[in-house]
Structure formats: structure tokens, C-alpha cells
Amino acid sequence: FDMAQYADALHMMEKGIRPDREENLLARYPPDGEILLDRPAVVCDKFGIIILWYLPGAIDLAIQVIRLAKSVTRGAETNGKWLTHESNFYPSQHGITPGCINLLPAWFVQGHLAPKFHLEVLATLKGDDGRSFCQAIQRPAVLIAAALRVMHPNLYWSSLVTQLALGVWAADRKLDEMRDRLREWASVFTALSIMCNRHSPFHRDPLSRSQWFDVMTSIGNYGGARMKMPNIGIEIVYDSGAMAAGSGRIIRHGVDVVDGDR
Numbered sequence: 400f401d402m403a404q405y406a407d408a409l410h411m412m413e414k415g416i417r418p419d420r421e422e423n424l425l426a427r428y429p430p431d432g433e434i435l436l437d438r439p440a441v442v443c444d445k446f447g448i449i450i451l452w453y454l455p456g457a458i459d460l461a462i463q464v465i466r467l468a469k470s471v472t473r474g475a476e477t478n479g480k481w482l483t484h485e486s487n488f489y490p491s492q493h494g495i496t497p498g499c500i501n502l503l504p505a506w507f508v509q510g511h512l513a514p515k516f517h518l519e520v521l522a523t524l525k526g527d528d529g530r531s532f533c534q535a536i537q538r539p540a541v542l543i544a545a546a547l548r549v550m551h552p553n554l555y556w557s558s559l560v561t562q563l564a565l566g567v568w569a570a571d572r573k574l575d576e577m578r579d580r581l582r583e584w585a586s587v588f589t590a591l592s593i594m595c596n597r598h599s600p601f602h603r604d605p606l607s608r609s610q611w612f613d614v615m616t617s618i619g620n621y622g623g624a625r626m627k628m629p630n631i632g633i634e635i636v637y638d639s640g641a642m643a644a645g646s647g648r649i650i651r652h653g654v655d656v657v658d659g660d661r
Contacts, residue, residue: 400430400631402444406609406649415603415651421630430632437636442645450645451628452550452612453635457642462538463618487598491660493620497596502532503589504580505565518565520577533583536591543614543642544587550644551612558587565589588614596661599654601629604647613647616640621659628652 405428415421442451488497503521524532548555562581569577607613617624617637624637630651635643637654639661 400428400444400450401446402448402450402609402646402649403446404428406646409603409609409648412605413603413648414605415601421601421651425630428630430630433632433634435634435636442631442633449550450631451633451650452546452642452644454546454642454644455636455638456640457546458539458542458616458618458640460640462542463640487600489596489598489656491596493660495595495660499592499594499597502591502593504533504584505569505577505589517572518568518577520580524580525576529580530583533580533585537583537585539616540585540587543616544585546642547587547612547614547644554612555587558589562589597654598656599652601627601651601653603649603651607646607648609646609648611646611648612644614642614644616642617654617661619659619661621657621661624654624657624661626652626654 405424408424408427413420436453437455439455440451440453441449442453443449483499491497500523501521502524504524505518506521507518520529523529544555547558562584566578566581569581604613615626618639621639625634626637626643627634628650631649635641637643
């Protein structure tokens with residue numbers, strides 16, 4: 400498997416949801432075999448470039464704190480937004496609301512892009528609820544940041560520089576709420592997505608880049624979860640506390656429905 404060659408074969412906004420397209424890619428770039436990972440591992444291409452980091456049990460139970468924001472995104476499928484289609488969510492037996500939500504301390508409102516419009520704090524992070532959420536995720540966020548410092552130093556430092564620049568920009572324009580959220584935001588990433596009780600069909604992350612890493616973690620009271628990555632021939636045990644990092648654009652991945660809340 401040659402990661403660079405594979406990346407060149409992908410289209411600009413490759414979502415990984417077309418079976419015919421994926422069959423063609425598998426025929427051109429077949430994995431050497433299929434491996435189930437249940438212990439810490441790194442996966443490399445044939446040139447030794449790391450494609451995937453897998454750290455089971457990385458998020459200890461003591462810091463698995465999550466306070467879901469009040470609003471979640473579910474509903475009829477429109478404009479190909481399969482990510483939030485109601486058929487991909489399953490009910491909770493403990494009163495948790497299934498859904499998907501994005502959290503961003505500084506972002507462009509949908510349909511309001513630069514240069515005409517400026518960055519804003521996403522509505523779900525405004526006010527006291529936003530402050531409480533930022534505080535609640537600080538410990539796991541710092542742990543993920545430390546892991547990224549080892550796994551992908553360039554991305555780690557680039558993200559810190561970006562967030563510092565955003566903070567200066569917000570302060571100069573007296574955007575006090577954005578400045579405060581950025582100060583409280585412990586994640587090394589500028590965007591965080593939370594999916595609750597979602598079956599994730601096989602897909603890619605088209606807004607990512609081949610040389611970037613996305614970090615995925617899973618917490619909750621459930622069992623029997625597996626994350627499958629068919630184009631690289633890898634399946635991982637995705638129990639509570641697991642962390643996986645890799646290029647969401649390169650790696651086609653999906654998670655089935657599990658028994659419990661995830």
C-alpha cells in the first residue's frame with residue numbers, strides 16, 4: 400500500500416459512500432490482508448509512513464466526562480447529508496438523546512463565508528453552557544493534544560499557531576466571547592464533532608487532507624464495538640476509551656450499532 404499514490408487517486412471531495420467507486424479503488428489498491436487489532440499499534444504503508452495510530456484504553460474511565468449540548472442534529476436526509484440521517488441513530492435505554500453536533504469556538508456560520516462575513520462562536524458554545532462544556536472536556540482534550548504532539552508534531556504546532564492567531568484576532572476586534580471561548584478551549588483541534596448512538600456507515604472525511612490526522616475517541620457504557628477500515632485491511636476493537644488517529648481522507652472507516660450507549 401502506497402499512501403501517496405493512493406491519495407493521488409482520490410477525487411477532491413471523495414466521501415467514500417459510492418460502492419462502485421470503492422470497489423474500483425480496492426481492485427487497484429488491494430490490502431495485503433485483514434488484521435484485527437486489540438492492542439496498541441501503528442500501521443504503516445510500504446515506505447514506512449504511518450497511516451494509523453491505535454491506542455485502546457487511552458481515555459481512562461476517570462476522565463470520560465461528556466455533557467452533550469442541548470441541540471442535536473437529526474432529521475430527513477437532504478443534499479446528501481447522510482451523516483445526520485435519522486436512520487443512522489439508535490435509541491438509548493438510559494435517556495440519552497441520540498444525535499450529532501459540531502462544536503467550534505471560531506467558525507464561519509453556514510453560508511456566511513469570508514471575506515464578506517467574519518468568524519463567530521458557534522451557537523452551541525455561547526453563554527454559560529458553552530463555558531461549562533469547555534471546562535468539562537479539558538482533561539481528555541489535553542490528553543489528546545499530548546498524544547497528537549507525539550503522533551503528528553507538525554499538525555500539533557500548526558494548530559497551536561492557528562489558535563493563538565485566532566485569539567489575537569478576536570482580542571484586537573474586541574470579540575470578548577470568542578476570545579474567552581478560545582482561552583477555555585483545551586482541544587488542539589479547532590473543531591470537535593460529537594456523535595451519540597450513531598451507526599457510522601463506511602465513509603471518508605472529504606474536508607480533511609491526506610497528510611492530516613483526525614483523532615477519534617469513543618466513550619460510554621457499551622460493548623462489542625468494532626471500527627472497520629476495509630481499504631487498508633484493518634479492523635480495531637473500539638471499546639470505551641479507545642483512541643484512533645489517522646487520515647480520515649485516506650482511511651475509509653465505519654462503526655456498527657453496539658449494545659449500549661456510545
